Amino acid sequence: MSDSTLTGQAAEIRDEFLDLDLSSRLELLLEFSNELPALPERLADHPELLERVAECQAPVFIVVEVDDGLVTMFAQAPPEAPTTRGFASILAQTLNGLTVDEALALPDDYPQMLGLSKAVSPLRLNGMSGMLQRAKRQLRARVGR
């Protein structure tokens, strides 16, 4: 894997996964899933501000904000979709606090670097790729590039 391209939180999260065997990786994904915070009220009351991630099998909505040059991603997915929640939580924890440039520099194949293909299946992982692409597109739109 092209590990040299990852830095900061992204590299830490990747290493955390790769240090584990396959079944423990699933457990870690579940921990991420449980850590996904609820939407802040100002967003929870305005679902139209969030974008549906069509690549995911479960209904998941994301919004990416930039405040003082730093990125924050929010996501909402139902409890019956723990895998999708886990994907969203990983991306939020990876992106939050990065500068826009750092976030846009995150490789598109980051989801494939976490050692989850065998634990989850490549098809399911497509959902996280879709989420990342949409997050980056929102970011580009926000900063006008």
Next chain:
Amino acid sequence: MTVEREQNPEFEAYAHPERLVSTAWVAENLGREGLVVVESDEDVLLYETGHIPGAVKVDWHTELNDPVQRDYIDGAGFAALLSKKGISRDDTVVIYGDKNNWWAAYALWVFSLFGHEDVRLMDGGRDTWIAEGRALSTERPARPATDYPVVTRDDSALRAYKDDVLAHLGRPLIDVRSPEEYSGERTTAPAYPEEGALRAGHIPTARSVPWGKAVAEDGRFKNVDELSAIYRDGAGLTDGEPVIAYCRIGERSSHTWFVLQHLLGFEDVKNYDGSWTEWGSAVRVPIVTGAEPGEAPQTR
């Protein structure tokens, strides 16, 4: 050792009532020797968030598929998997899962390819169990490993390949996908990820019966009269004729396969698991777009 079948008046009219159990029956029989409850879901983590106490997990993507070829695991792989899960060849296996048992039906169909004799679905699946407020556990059961025999997978009776479908054209085919996929407006289920079919539409002469028509509002299967009205009267299936069902990758059509074979009692029902992701990308196979079934090609 198998467990006796459920005597449930609600199931008796089905052709093979021994293939279904209710949530109440599962609750009463949990822990019985000879009974293994298996959860099989679309979401790979759902089992970990809580499952029927003592249930083992079988994941279609990561465990029933061959990791390299687009195929199911072979006899040795199935024997290794079931031995590891603590399932014996003569155990009664009850499968349940999310999404009205889509993936549970898929797992049941794969178990059937290996001739596992007593395999049943829990009517209503995971959602019904939870809606009834029944117990869930996050504890992984420690079932002792078994010595499941290596049985050669027999695809001949229950599985159709693309060439079988080509030879079958003109005889009953059921397309269980959404109306939008059937007509060719899209290649994936609404709100589902793109799985890579290059063309949209349906196999000529296939009748559209979305899989969910077999499910009642409470998540259980509809009764036999309602099912017969949908498939015999509505889709024109006649007893004694072979029928093939397909969808996108074979999971929703496993659900319909179960209905046709075990609830309505059609004797020759096959699931075409290559389904639209194969047909919609294959070179020079006939395709029809629009809401009508279309004609079988005269010559091939």
